Amino acid sequence: MYTLSKNLKTFAFILMALGIIGIAYGFFSAPKTTAEVEQILNEQAHHDGGHHADHSEVSDADHDAHQKHLEHVLTQMQNKPWTAVYVACIFVMLVSLGILAFYGINYAAAAGWSPVLFRVMEGLTAYLLPGSIIFFLLLIASAAGGNHLFIWMDPAVVEHDALIQGKTGYLNIPFFFIRAIIFLGGWNLYRIYMRKQSLKLDETGDLTFHKKMFKASAGFLAFFIVTESMASWDWIMSIDTHWYSTLFGWYVFASFFVTGITTIAFSTLYLKSKGYLEFVNTSHIHDLAKFMFGLSIFWTYLWFSQFMLQWYSNIPEEVTYFIFRIQEYNLPFFGMLLLNFVLPLLLLINTDFKRLSWIVVMAGTCIIVGHYLDFFIMISPGTVGGSWFIGVPEIAALMFFIGLFIYVGFTAISKAPLLAKNNPLIEESKHFHY
């Protein structure tokens, strides 16, 4: 039985407290009028010689009027703290969903190596419920007009936009929320159901619970792949309402799935180092590291497939998505490839390295930072455009949600024995050796 250590609890609370302060600072320091924006722009022009000061490339044909331009930048700057919270919120929530998907896959595939890690996964996915509640509140705030994250939610924008008008059959607020409730509700139901059955299986040793879980997992995976894809259109792709990509759902999935597995590896290494997981050996770590390695490459494959197809055909309606990112987000856009592909590839290709905790932690850190950047680059260009910066609000929001994730996840881990003792595959898993 695991007990949440005092240090970890304090650490999580400090992260959350600093996060809240930073988020509040972000909202407080966002400009409220165009006059403030003008002042900021003038200051920037003085400071960095017009590096970010020149916002003339911020799309839209209507920026010749200075006032229009200022209003445009004002919207971007007001969106900035919202975007910071939104990116961090959806990222951490989807990471816990990735862990849940990995859990479901391992259950449905009757994997013999992973049952010793099931309780870690079950615990970490406890974040899904609070995470999706906060996320849902953010969506409500967006729809209520609290921010301009989704331009299609603004009737004034849609009125003059024939392209969005053509999409209102799908992109309208009531249907959007119905979908969000189905997606989040379905995932959470599965998580709660599995946790209950798993604890009952532990108590009674009755294998009918195992069969129920197996069936639920198979059903969930079918539900998941459809809803995940649609959710990524709704919550991420619809921010760039004029753009579309057919493999986007897969791409988003690969991104949070690999981060989810990295999170499992991190938590396992942490619990192991505290002496709580006696049956986890280097072979289990090795397997997790193989998944991290393979899925990093899978993510890169999808990233490149999406980028290269649109770059190659160079159709204006598609390619503006990437042109804007390359021009305005050059360093994170390509730096992310180094973090998400090159470093994990070189660090984790060696079999012996995959068994060393510090190598796995190093590669995992690259993956987590890289995929946060990935989500940032998916969302931020559509909401804050060229006025982006990864500063206090962004880091604080990430700290808050990571703190909450650690607190909720590890509290849930401490509520059940760390070894699912009556799982029919647990013996095999205990002696797993690669």
Added chain:
Amino acid sequence: MSNKFIHAIYNDDDVLLDAVKETRSAHHHIEEIYTPFPVHGLDKAMGLKPTRLAICAFLYGLVGLAFGTSMMYFIMIVDWPQDIGGKPSFSFIQNMPAFVPIMFEMTVLFSAHLMVLTFFFRSKLWPFKSAENPDVRTTDDHFLMEVALKGDEDTAIEFFKGTGAVEVKVIEK
């Protein structure tokens, strides 16, 4: 140094694995083991060094990557930088996404094929090579351990019978 060898034949891989451990702890030198299929853990029991084939494959992959990159660079950028459908051929990096599939496939091609050739070369396998099989049954259902004869012949035979061998022969090479 005598040129006599003992051929101990087993009909079960578990017995073989135990026999290998006993033989090693009795300090007999195992020359070779013939098995009809891969026996998991046999290389560890025999104390064989791990293969370096994967390292070779990685290096061959690098060679393939370098080959693909330099080939595309020379042909498409240096030698004849034509405008083909508006693709920018002013520098390598500008047109790189179009070369990535080739660079990738070259890496895999070199890595896979050169590694296979290395494997054939190192394990001395080629067409028309005469088989080095000491006993035809080892390709079907028997396991044969060849050990250099050390000391007295009869005690050695006795020892290998004791390890569970179904048949022990002394041969001279």
